[in-house]
Amino acid sequence: MKLNSKGQVTIPAALRARHGLHEGDEVDVVEEGGALRIVRISGAESRGQRLVRHMRGRGGAKQTRGMSTDELMELLRGE
Numbered sequence: 174m175k176l177n178s179k180g181q182v183t184i185p186a187a188l189r190a191r192h193g194l195h196e197g198d199e200v201d202v203v204e205e206g207g208a209l210r211i212v213r214i215s216g217a218e219s220r221g222q223r224l225v226r227h228m229r230g231r232g233g234a235k236q237t238r239g240m241s242t243d244e245l246m247e248l249l250r251g252e
Contacts, residue, residue: 192213
């Protein structure tokens with residue numbers, strides 16, 4: 174493995190698969206006895222969870238907030 178100019182390394186696909194690491198997973202690098210160890214941060218939000226939290230409550234126009242599903246469907250379908 175080679176360290177790039179940004180200090181990044183690529184974890185080989187076989188190791189990622191074996192240890193269940195996926196894109197967006199949060200990991201930390203810790204020093205133990207003169208060696209570096211990559212550890213998964215448990216309980217961290219996934220990329221999807223962060224996106225959902227960020228977008229929650231932003232959908233729809235202000236005039237449709239508080240409407241029931243039936244009211245929204247009637248508004249969308251029209252007569």
